[in-house]
Amino acid sequence: MDNDLTNLNIEWIKPLRKDRPFAIIHNTYQPQNGKTFRLVPNKETVLAELWDWARQISSVPSEKRTCASLICHLRKDVQGIVRALETDFPELRIKEYHGKSDPVEKAHDFSNVEESWKDVDLVAYTSTLKIGVSCTNPKFERAFCIFNSYIETNAGTNQMLFRMRCIKDYICHIEQRSSNVPITENGLFQWLLNAKRECLPRELQNRGIFPDIDSIIRNKDVPTVRLWVAYMLEKFRSRRLFGWRMVDFLREAGMIISIIEPIPKSEEKVVSLSRVVKANSSIVKAEEISDVSNATIVDRETAEFLENKPRKTLEEMRSLDRHHIVECYEILPESLTEDFISKYGNYNHMKWFRAYRQLRDAGINNETAVEAIIRKDYRDDKLAVATRAERHRICLELLRICTPAKDIDDRVRYKADDVKAHIVFS
Numbered sequence: 001m002d003n004d005l006t007n008l009n010i011e012w013i014k015p016l017r018k019d020r021p022f023a024i025i026h027n028t029y030q031p032q033n034g035k036t037f038r039l040v041p042n043k044e045t046v047l048a049e050l051w052d053w054a055r056q057i058s059s060v061p062s063e064k065r066t067c068a069s070l071i072c073h074l075r076k077d078v079q080g081i082v083r084a085l086e087t088d089f090p091e092l093r094i095k096e097y098h099g100k101s102d103p104v105e106k107a108h109d110f111s112n113v114e115e116s117w118k119d120v121d122l123v124a125y126t127s128t129l130k131i132g133v134s135c136t137n138p139k140f141e142r143a144f145c146i147f148n149s150y151i152e153t154n155a156g157t158n159q160m161l162f163r164m165r166c167i168k169d170y171i172c173h174i175e176q177r178s179s180n181v182p183i184t185e186n187g188l189f190q191w192l193l194n195a196k197r198e199c200l201p202r203e204l205q206n207r208g209i210f211p212d213i214d215s216i217i218r219n220k221d222v223p224t225v226r227l228w229v230a231y232m233l234e235k236f237r238s239r240r241l242f243g244w245r246m247v248d249f250l251r252e253a254g255m256i257i258s259i260i261e262p263i264p265k266s267e268e269k270v271v272s273l274s275r276v277v278k279a280n281s282s283i284v285k286a287e288e289i290s291d292v293s294n295a296t297i298v299d300r301e302t303a304e305f306l307e308n309k310p311r312k313t314l315e316e317m318r319s320l321d322r323h324h325i326v327e328c329y330e331i332l333p334e335s336l337t338e339d340f341i342s343k344y345g346n347y348n349h350m351k352w353f354r355a356y357r358q359l360r361d362a363g364i365n366n367e368t369a370v371e372a373i374i375r376k377d378y379r380d381d382k383l384a385v386a387t388r389a390e391r392h393r394i395c396l397e398l399l400r401i402c403t404p405a406k407d408i409d410d411r412v413r414y415k416a417d418d419v420k421a422h423i424v425f426s
Helices: 007-016 043-058 075-088 103-111 154-161 185-199 213-218 223-252 273-293 300-308 314-329 338-344 347-361 366-379 388-402 416-422
Strands: 036-040 067-072 094-097 122-125 140-148 169-175 256-259
Touching: 036 223, 043 067, 043 075, 043 140, 043 169, 043 273, 067 075, 075 094, 075 122, 075 273, 094 103, 103 314, 140 154, 154 223, 169 223, 185 213, 185 223, 223 256, 273 314, 273 338, 300 314, 314 338, 314 347, 338 347
Parallel strands: 036 169, 036 256, 067 122, 067 140, 094 122, 140 169
Antiparallel strands: none
Protein backbone atom coordinates (compact mmCIF):
# COMPACT_ATOMS: atom_id res chain seq x y z
CA MET A 1 0.00 0.00 0.00
CA ASP A 2 1.10 3.59 -0.56
CA ASN A 3 2.37 5.71 2.31
CA ASP A 4 -0.94 7.56 2.68
CA LEU A 5 -2.71 4.41 3.91
CA THR A 6 -4.92 5.24 6.88
CA ASN A 7 -6.41 3.14 9.67
CA LEU A 8 -9.79 3.87 8.08
CA ASN A 9 -8.66 2.16 4.87
CA ILE A 10 -7.63 -0.90 6.87
CA GLU A 11 -11.01 -0.96 8.64
CA TRP A 12 -12.93 -1.39 5.38
CA ILE A 13 -10.38 -3.76 3.84
CA LYS A 14 -10.89 -6.26 6.68
CA PRO A 15 -14.63 -6.95 6.02
CA LEU A 16 -13.86 -7.59 2.35
CA ARG A 17 -11.44 -10.33 3.41
CA LYS A 18 -13.61 -11.78 6.17
CA ASP A 19 -12.57 -15.29 7.31
CA ARG A 20 -9.52 -15.14 5.05
CA PRO A 21 -5.96 -14.50 6.23
CA PHE A 22 -4.41 -11.39 4.77
CA ALA A 23 -1.52 -9.07 5.44
CA ILE A 24 -1.03 -5.38 4.74
CA ILE A 25 2.48 -4.26 3.93
CA HIS A 26 2.58 -0.57 4.69
CA ASN A 27 5.46 1.27 3.05
CA THR A 28 7.06 3.19 5.93
CA TYR A 29 10.13 4.33 4.01
CA GLN A 30 10.61 8.06 4.59
CA PRO A 31 11.95 9.63 1.38
CA GLN A 32 11.18 13.20 2.45
CA ASN A 33 13.87 13.59 5.13
CA GLY A 34 15.45 17.04 5.17
CA LYS A 35 12.89 18.64 2.84
CA THR A 36 11.12 21.78 4.07
CA PHE A 37 7.40 22.51 4.09
CA ARG A 38 6.50 26.11 4.91
CA LEU A 39 2.88 26.83 5.77
CA VAL A 40 1.75 30.42 5.18
CA PRO A 41 -1.44 32.16 6.37
CA ASN A 42 -2.58 33.62 3.02
CA LYS A 43 -2.39 33.18 -0.74
CA GLU A 44 -0.61 36.52 -1.18
CA THR A 45 2.52 35.20 0.57
CA VAL A 46 2.75 32.22 -1.80
CA LEU A 47 2.26 34.49 -4.82
CA ALA A 48 4.90 36.96 -3.59
CA GLU A 49 7.48 34.17 -3.33
CA LEU A 50 6.43 32.78 -6.72
CA TRP A 51 6.87 36.19 -8.36
CA ASP A 52 10.28 36.66 -6.70
CA TRP A 53 11.32 33.26 -8.01
CA ALA A 54 10.04 34.07 -11.52
CA ARG A 55 11.87 37.41 -11.53
CA GLN A 56 15.11 35.74 -10.53
CA ILE A 57 14.80 32.79 -12.94
CA SER A 58 13.91 35.05 -15.87
CA SER A 59 17.24 36.86 -15.52
CA VAL A 60 19.25 33.62 -15.72
CA PRO A 61 20.26 31.97 -19.02
CA SER A 62 17.90 29.11 -19.84
CA GLU A 63 20.58 26.42 -19.59
CA LYS A 64 21.39 27.47 -16.00
CA ARG A 65 17.84 27.73 -14.67
CA THR A 66 16.32 25.60 -11.92
CA CYS A 67 12.65 24.62 -12.16
CA ALA A 68 9.56 24.67 -9.96
CA SER A 69 6.00 23.39 -9.81
CA LEU A 70 2.75 25.22 -9.08
CA ILE A 71 0.19 22.90 -7.46
CA CYS A 72 -3.41 24.05 -6.92
CA HIS A 73 -6.72 22.40 -6.14
CA LEU A 74 -8.70 24.96 -8.17
CA ARG A 75 -8.38 25.26 -11.93
CA LYS A 76 -9.11 28.99 -11.80
CA ASP A 77 -6.06 29.49 -9.55
CA VAL A 78 -3.75 27.72 -12.00
CA GLN A 79 -5.21 29.57 -14.99
CA GLY A 80 -5.12 33.00 -13.36
CA ILE A 81 -1.58 32.60 -12.01
CA VAL A 82 -0.19 31.23 -15.28
CA ARG A 83 -1.79 34.02 -17.34
CA ALA A 84 -0.43 36.69 -14.95
CA LEU A 85 3.06 35.14 -14.99
CA GLU A 86 3.06 34.98 -18.80
CA THR A 87 2.15 38.67 -18.89
CA ASP A 88 4.82 39.77 -16.38
CA PHE A 89 7.54 37.32 -17.46
CA PRO A 90 7.02 36.43 -21.15
CA GLU A 91 10.39 34.66 -21.29
CA LEU A 92 9.28 32.13 -18.64
CA ARG A 93 8.64 28.66 -20.08
CA ILE A 94 5.45 27.24 -18.55
CA LYS A 95 3.39 24.07 -18.94
CA GLU A 96 -0.11 23.94 -17.42
CA TYR A 97 -2.41 20.96 -16.92
CA HIS A 98 -6.01 20.94 -15.69
CA GLY A 99 -9.45 19.67 -16.60
CA LYS A 100 -9.86 22.13 -19.49
CA SER A 101 -6.35 21.92 -20.95
CA ASP A 102 -5.66 20.14 -24.23
CA PRO A 103 -6.14 16.38 -23.61
CA VAL A 104 -3.98 15.44 -26.60
CA GLU A 105 -1.10 17.52 -25.25
CA LYS A 106 -1.57 16.04 -21.78
CA ALA A 107 -1.48 12.47 -23.09
CA HIS A 108 1.68 13.21 -25.08
CA ASP A 109 3.47 14.98 -22.22
CA PHE A 110 2.50 12.49 -19.51
CA SER A 111 3.82 9.57 -21.58
CA ASN A 112 7.37 10.89 -21.05
CA VAL A 113 7.56 13.82 -18.63
CA GLU A 114 11.36 13.74 -18.44
CA GLU A 115 11.50 14.60 -22.13
CA SER A 116 8.45 16.90 -22.18
CA TRP A 117 9.66 19.01 -19.25
CA LYS A 118 13.40 19.16 -19.92
CA ASP A 119 13.12 22.71 -21.31
CA VAL A 120 10.38 23.96 -18.96
CA ASP A 121 10.79 26.41 -16.05
CA LEU A 122 7.42 25.92 -14.33
CA VAL A 123 4.92 23.05 -14.40
CA ALA A 124 1.49 24.16 -13.13
CA TYR A 125 -1.19 21.57 -12.45
CA THR A 126 -4.33 20.57 -10.58
CA SER A 127 -5.44 17.05 -9.58
CA THR A 128 -5.35 16.11 -13.27
CA LEU A 129 -1.70 15.31 -12.51
CA LYS A 130 -2.11 13.03 -9.51
CA ILE A 131 -1.53 9.39 -10.39
CA GLY A 132 0.73 7.64 -12.88
CA VAL A 133 3.14 10.53 -13.51
CA SER A 134 6.55 10.75 -11.86
CA CYS A 135 9.35 13.21 -12.60
CA THR A 136 12.88 12.65 -11.25
CA ASN A 137 14.53 15.65 -12.90
CA PRO A 138 16.77 17.21 -10.18
CA LYS A 139 16.29 20.67 -11.71
CA PHE A 140 12.83 20.81 -10.08
CA GLU A 141 13.68 22.18 -6.63
CA ARG A 142 10.70 24.23 -5.41
CA ALA A 143 6.92 23.90 -5.23
CA PHE A 144 4.32 26.63 -4.72
CA CYS A 145 1.03 25.21 -3.41
CA ILE A 146 -2.47 26.65 -2.95
CA PHE A 147 -4.95 24.17 -1.47
CA ASN A 148 -8.59 24.24 -0.38
CA SER A 149 -9.79 21.86 2.32
CA TYR A 150 -13.16 21.22 0.62
CA ILE A 151 -11.88 20.20 -2.84
CA GLU A 152 -9.48 17.24 -2.56
CA THR A 153 -8.91 14.63 0.14
CA ASN A 154 -5.64 14.45 2.04
CA ALA A 155 -4.66 11.26 0.21
CA GLY A 156 -5.28 12.81 -3.20
CA THR A 157 -3.33 15.94 -2.27
CA ASN A 158 -0.36 13.88 -1.08
CA GLN A 159 -0.31 12.23 -4.51
CA MET A 160 -0.27 15.67 -6.15
CA LEU A 161 2.61 16.86 -3.96
CA PHE A 162 5.02 14.08 -4.82
CA ARG A 163 4.77 13.93 -8.61
CA MET A 164 8.09 15.82 -8.63
CA ARG A 165 10.41 13.55 -6.66
CA CYS A 166 13.36 15.94 -6.26
CA ILE A 167 11.65 19.05 -4.89
CA LYS A 168 13.36 20.23 -1.70
CA ASP A 169 11.22 23.19 -0.59
CA TYR A 170 7.43 23.53 -0.49
CA ILE A 171 5.58 26.73 0.37
CA CYS A 172 1.85 26.24 0.87
CA HIS A 173 -1.34 28.07 1.79
CA ILE A 174 -4.38 26.01 2.84
CA GLU A 175 -7.82 27.62 2.84
CA GLN A 176 -9.52 25.74 5.66
CA ARG A 177 -13.30 26.17 5.67
CA SER A 178 -15.47 25.21 8.59
CA SER A 179 -17.81 22.28 7.99
CA ASN A 180 -20.69 20.64 9.82
CA VAL A 181 -19.97 17.17 8.46
CA PRO A 182 -19.43 14.25 10.91
CA ILE A 183 -16.14 12.40 11.34
CA THR A 184 -17.37 9.33 13.28
CA GLU A 185 -19.52 6.43 12.06
CA ASN A 186 -22.33 7.04 14.56
CA GLY A 187 -22.19 10.73 13.75
CA LEU A 188 -22.46 9.95 10.03
CA PHE A 189 -25.61 7.85 10.46
CA GLN A 190 -27.24 10.42 12.75
CA TRP A 191 -26.34 13.19 10.31
CA LEU A 192 -27.96 11.25 7.46
CA LEU A 193 -31.15 10.75 9.48
CA ASN A 194 -31.26 14.44 10.40
CA ALA A 195 -30.72 15.36 6.77
CA LYS A 196 -33.64 13.21 5.70
CA ARG A 197 -36.07 14.09 8.48
CA GLU A 198 -35.22 17.74 9.02
CA CYS A 199 -33.78 18.97 5.74
CA LEU A 200 -36.21 17.43 3.28
CA PRO A 201 -39.85 18.46 3.03
CA ARG A 202 -42.04 15.76 4.60
CA GLU A 203 -43.72 14.88 1.29
CA LEU A 204 -40.32 13.99 -0.23
CA GLN A 205 -38.79 11.99 2.62
CA ASN A 206 -39.82 8.61 1.23
CA ARG A 207 -39.51 9.33 -2.49
CA GLY A 208 -37.32 6.88 -4.36
CA ILE A 209 -35.20 9.58 -5.97
CA PHE A 210 -33.56 10.27 -2.60
CA PRO A 211 -31.22 7.78 -0.84
CA ASP A 212 -32.91 5.29 1.47
CA ILE A 213 -31.07 6.28 4.64
CA ASP A 214 -32.85 3.76 6.86
CA SER A 215 -31.82 0.92 4.55
CA ILE A 216 -28.19 2.06 4.66
CA ILE A 217 -28.22 2.02 8.46
CA ARG A 218 -29.98 -1.36 8.65
CA ASN A 219 -27.34 -2.88 6.36
CA LYS A 220 -24.33 -1.07 7.79
CA ASP A 221 -22.37 -4.35 8.17
CA VAL A 222 -22.68 -5.28 4.49
CA PRO A 223 -19.22 -4.93 2.84
CA THR A 224 -20.43 -2.55 0.12
CA VAL A 225 -22.01 -0.28 2.72
CA ARG A 226 -18.79 -0.47 4.76
CA LEU A 227 -16.94 0.73 1.68
CA TRP A 228 -19.33 3.66 1.30
CA VAL A 229 -19.07 4.58 4.99
CA ALA A 230 -15.26 4.48 4.86
CA TYR A 231 -15.27 6.64 1.73
CA MET A 232 -17.62 9.22 3.28
CA LEU A 233 -15.70 9.40 6.55
CA GLU A 234 -12.36 9.81 4.77
CA LYS A 235 -13.83 12.61 2.65
CA PHE A 236 -15.41 14.34 5.64
CA ARG A 237 -12.33 13.99 7.83
CA SER A 238 -10.29 15.57 5.06
CA ARG A 239 -12.69 18.51 4.96
CA ARG A 240 -12.68 19.17 8.68
CA LEU A 241 -9.09 18.23 9.53
CA PHE A 242 -7.32 18.88 6.22
CA GLY A 243 -4.52 21.20 7.36
CA TRP A 244 -3.77 19.30 10.56
CA ARG A 245 -3.69 15.91 8.80
CA MET A 246 -1.45 17.19 6.02
CA VAL A 247 1.10 18.70 8.40
CA ASP A 248 1.05 15.56 10.56
CA PHE A 249 1.58 13.29 7.54
CA LEU A 250 4.47 15.37 6.16
CA ARG A 251 6.14 15.58 9.56
CA GLU A 252 5.89 11.79 9.88
CA ALA A 253 7.44 11.53 6.41
CA GLY A 254 10.51 13.39 7.67
CA MET A 255 9.84 16.93 6.45
CA ILE A 256 10.82 20.02 8.42
CA ILE A 257 7.60 21.99 9.03
CA SER A 258 7.63 25.74 9.67
CA ILE A 259 5.11 28.58 9.82
CA ILE A 260 5.74 31.82 7.94
CA GLU A 261 4.41 35.12 9.22
CA PRO A 262 2.16 37.11 6.85
CA ILE A 263 3.69 39.87 4.73
CA PRO A 264 2.95 43.30 6.29
CA LYS A 265 0.50 45.30 4.21
CA SER A 266 2.23 48.04 2.25
CA GLU A 267 1.09 51.61 2.80
CA GLU A 268 1.58 52.27 -0.90
CA LYS A 269 -1.41 51.86 -3.18
CA VAL A 270 -0.10 48.74 -4.91
CA VAL A 271 -2.47 46.24 -6.50
CA SER A 272 -2.08 42.90 -4.70
CA LEU A 273 -0.97 39.85 -6.65
CA SER A 274 -4.16 38.09 -5.54
CA ARG A 275 -6.22 40.73 -7.34
CA VAL A 276 -4.02 40.48 -10.43
CA VAL A 277 -4.49 36.70 -10.47
CA LYS A 278 -8.24 37.03 -9.95
CA ALA A 279 -8.51 39.50 -12.84
CA ASN A 280 -6.54 37.20 -15.14
CA SER A 281 -8.66 34.24 -14.06
CA SER A 282 -11.77 36.19 -15.10
CA ILE A 283 -10.22 36.92 -18.50
CA VAL A 284 -9.44 33.23 -19.05
CA LYS A 285 -12.98 32.30 -17.96
CA ALA A 286 -14.47 34.76 -20.47
CA GLU A 287 -12.33 33.24 -23.23
CA GLU A 288 -13.50 29.73 -22.29
CA ILE A 289 -17.14 30.84 -22.39
CA SER A 290 -16.59 32.36 -25.82
CA ASP A 291 -14.97 29.13 -27.03
CA VAL A 292 -17.94 27.06 -25.81
CA SER A 293 -20.42 29.50 -27.33
CA ASN A 294 -18.67 29.26 -30.71
CA ALA A 295 -18.06 25.51 -30.58
CA THR A 296 -19.45 23.22 -33.26
CA ILE A 297 -23.06 22.20 -32.58
CA VAL A 298 -23.41 18.41 -32.30
CA ASP A 299 -26.52 16.23 -32.17
CA ARG A 300 -27.26 13.63 -29.48
CA GLU A 301 -25.78 10.73 -31.46
CA THR A 302 -22.51 12.58 -32.08
CA ALA A 303 -22.37 13.66 -28.44
CA GLU A 304 -22.72 10.04 -27.28
CA PHE A 305 -19.91 9.05 -29.63
CA LEU A 306 -17.66 11.80 -28.28
CA GLU A 307 -18.51 10.87 -24.67
CA ASN A 308 -17.16 7.36 -25.28
CA LYS A 309 -14.13 8.52 -27.25
CA PRO A 310 -11.03 7.82 -25.11
CA ARG A 311 -9.02 10.83 -26.32
CA LYS A 312 -10.93 13.96 -27.20
CA THR A 313 -9.55 17.09 -28.80
CA LEU A 314 -10.01 20.45 -27.15
CA GLU A 315 -12.61 21.40 -29.77
CA GLU A 316 -14.55 18.19 -29.11
CA MET A 317 -14.56 18.91 -25.37
CA ARG A 318 -15.99 22.37 -26.02
CA SER A 319 -18.68 20.94 -28.31
CA LEU A 320 -19.63 18.49 -25.55
CA ASP A 321 -19.79 21.31 -22.99
CA ARG A 322 -22.12 23.21 -25.30
CA HIS A 323 -24.27 20.12 -25.88
CA HIS A 324 -24.57 19.41 -22.13
CA ILE A 325 -25.83 22.93 -21.42
CA VAL A 326 -28.35 22.84 -24.27
CA GLU A 327 -29.57 19.37 -23.26
CA CYS A 328 -29.85 20.24 -19.57
CA TYR A 329 -31.99 23.33 -20.08
CA GLU A 330 -33.83 21.99 -23.16
CA ILE A 331 -33.16 25.09 -25.23
CA LEU A 332 -32.38 25.48 -28.93
CA PRO A 333 -28.63 25.21 -29.68
CA GLU A 334 -28.80 28.38 -31.78
CA SER A 335 -30.23 30.37 -28.86
CA LEU A 336 -27.32 29.65 -26.49
CA THR A 337 -25.50 32.89 -25.68
CA GLU A 338 -22.29 33.74 -23.82
CA ASP A 339 -24.35 35.54 -21.18
CA PHE A 340 -26.45 32.42 -20.53
CA ILE A 341 -23.34 30.21 -20.29
CA SER A 342 -21.76 32.69 -17.89
CA LYS A 343 -24.79 32.67 -15.58
CA TYR A 344 -25.92 29.04 -15.71
CA GLY A 345 -23.25 26.97 -17.44
CA ASN A 346 -21.41 25.72 -14.38
CA TYR A 347 -21.81 22.28 -12.87
CA ASN A 348 -23.81 23.29 -9.79
CA HIS A 349 -26.43 25.31 -11.69
CA MET A 350 -26.96 22.44 -14.10
CA LYS A 351 -27.17 19.95 -11.24
CA TRP A 352 -29.83 22.08 -9.51
CA PHE A 353 -31.93 22.34 -12.67
CA ARG A 354 -31.70 18.62 -13.41
CA ALA A 355 -32.85 17.96 -9.84
CA TYR A 356 -35.76 20.37 -10.37
CA ARG A 357 -36.82 18.60 -13.58
CA GLN A 358 -36.62 15.22 -11.84
CA LEU A 359 -38.88 16.48 -9.06
CA ARG A 360 -41.26 18.12 -11.52
CA ASP A 361 -41.54 14.86 -13.47
CA ALA A 362 -42.40 13.12 -10.18
CA GLY A 363 -45.37 15.45 -9.74
CA ILE A 364 -43.86 17.93 -7.28
CA ASN A 365 -44.96 21.56 -7.48
CA ASN A 366 -42.32 24.19 -8.22
CA GLU A 367 -42.07 25.73 -4.76
CA THR A 368 -41.48 22.36 -3.09
CA ALA A 369 -39.03 21.38 -5.83
CA VAL A 370 -36.91 24.50 -5.33
CA GLU A 371 -36.96 24.02 -1.56
CA ALA A 372 -35.91 20.37 -1.95
CA ILE A 373 -32.95 21.35 -4.13
CA ILE A 374 -31.77 23.78 -1.47
CA ARG A 375 -32.15 21.24 1.32
CA LYS A 376 -30.47 18.49 -0.69
CA ASP A 377 -27.45 20.77 -1.01
CA TYR A 378 -27.42 21.06 2.76
CA ARG A 379 -27.37 17.29 3.07
CA ASP A 380 -24.47 17.13 0.61
CA ASP A 381 -22.61 19.85 2.58
CA LYS A 382 -22.45 22.20 -0.40
CA LEU A 383 -23.17 25.27 1.71
CA ALA A 384 -19.96 26.93 0.57
CA VAL A 385 -21.10 27.03 -3.06
CA ALA A 386 -23.63 29.83 -2.64
CA THR A 387 -25.99 31.27 -0.07
CA ARG A 388 -29.42 29.72 0.32
CA ALA A 389 -31.02 32.84 -1.11
CA GLU A 390 -28.67 32.82 -4.10
CA ARG A 391 -29.51 29.19 -4.92
CA HIS A 392 -33.20 30.00 -4.62
CA ARG A 393 -32.83 32.98 -6.95
CA ILE A 394 -30.95 30.91 -9.53
CA CYS A 395 -33.56 28.14 -9.46
CA LEU A 396 -36.39 30.62 -9.91
CA GLU A 397 -34.55 32.39 -12.71
CA LEU A 398 -34.05 29.09 -14.50
CA LEU A 399 -37.74 28.25 -14.09
CA ARG A 400 -38.68 31.43 -15.93
CA ILE A 401 -36.09 31.05 -18.68
CA CYS A 402 -36.34 27.33 -19.40
CA THR A 403 -39.86 26.26 -18.43
CA PRO A 404 -42.89 26.99 -20.64
CA ALA A 405 -45.50 29.15 -18.91
CA LYS A 406 -48.12 26.40 -19.01
CA ASP A 407 -45.83 24.14 -16.94
CA ILE A 408 -45.48 26.54 -14.02
CA ASP A 409 -48.02 26.06 -11.25
CA ASP A 410 -48.34 29.68 -10.26
CA ARG A 411 -46.19 31.91 -12.45
CA VAL A 412 -46.89 35.04 -10.43
CA ARG A 413 -45.11 33.57 -7.41
CA TYR A 414 -41.89 33.15 -9.37
CA LYS A 415 -41.00 36.75 -10.06
CA ALA A 416 -37.51 37.80 -8.97
CA ASP A 417 -38.93 40.67 -6.92
CA ASP A 418 -40.87 38.20 -4.77
CA VAL A 419 -37.90 36.04 -3.79
CA LYS A 420 -37.07 38.05 -0.67
CA ALA A 421 -40.64 37.76 0.54
CA HIS A 422 -40.54 34.00 1.08
CA ILE A 423 -36.87 33.11 1.63
CA VAL A 424 -34.73 33.49 4.74
CA PHE A 425 -31.33 34.82 3.73
CA SER A 426 -28.28 32.92 4.92
